[in-house]
Amino acid sequence: MIETERLILRPWRGADRAPFAALCADPEVMAHFPATLxxxxxxxxxxxxxxxxxxxxxxxxALERKEDGAFLGFTGLMTLKPENPLQPGVEIGWRLARQAWGAGYASEAARAAIEHGFEVLGLAEIVSFTATENLRSQAVMERIGMTRRAELDFDHPAVPEGHRLRPHVVYTTRPR
Known part of the structure; x- marks a missing residue:
């Protein structure tokens, strides 16, 4: 479990499934993915x-707001899938419910996850990537101190060729 001033990053619970399903069924939340879930x-x-x-x-x-225990989405670290051209490595990612947007939760949680990755897990580098058109996530990457790495940009192998979401931009960070 990782805590920040306002948030708790914690293991998943059965009660998280319904609000996560609602989040993943929201076309606005999933606008930069090929489909809702x-x-x-x-x-x-x-x-x-x-x-x-x-x-x-x-x-x-799972990302929980301390104030009221509300499920907000997820934030954290994952090893890269074998088909990802950036692997081997660890990525930072987030997906928040629309009602949690604009409050700084993604940046706050991501900073804590990065700190955990470097200080506890001993990672040498953390990457993040998103569809080229996902400017909101790119803004979070910049706010949390990640560096744009255009030379690492790639076409996501899980997105169909020719799809508008296939081109991805890459950001990285290393311990300071």
Whole structure:
């Protein structure tokens, strides 16, 4: 578990599945993904994240607001999938419910996850990537001190060729 002033990054609970499914079914939240997710698909994501945590000790953790215990989405670290051209490595990622946007939660949680990655996990580098058109996530990457690495940009292998979301930009950070 990782805590910030306002947030808790924690393991997933059964009660997180319904609000996560609602978040993943929201077309605005999923605008920079090829499709929204069904309940079964979002549950499968939660299962994969929990499995990753069991194996590696970290994942895209459930994000909870301390003030009221509200589930906001996820933030955390994941090892890169074998087909990702940036692997081997660890990425930082986030996905927040629309009602949590604009409050600085993504940046606050991401900074804590990066600190955990360097100070506790001993990582040498953390990467982040998103569709070229996802300017909101790129702004978070810049706010948390990541550096744009245009030479590492790639076409995401899980996105169909010719799709507007296939081109991805890359940011990285190293311990300071």
């Amino acid at each position: 069904s309940r079964e698909e979002s549950d499968a994501v939660v299962d994969r994240l929990a499995d990753h945590q069991a194996l590696h000790g970290f994942c895209f953790f």
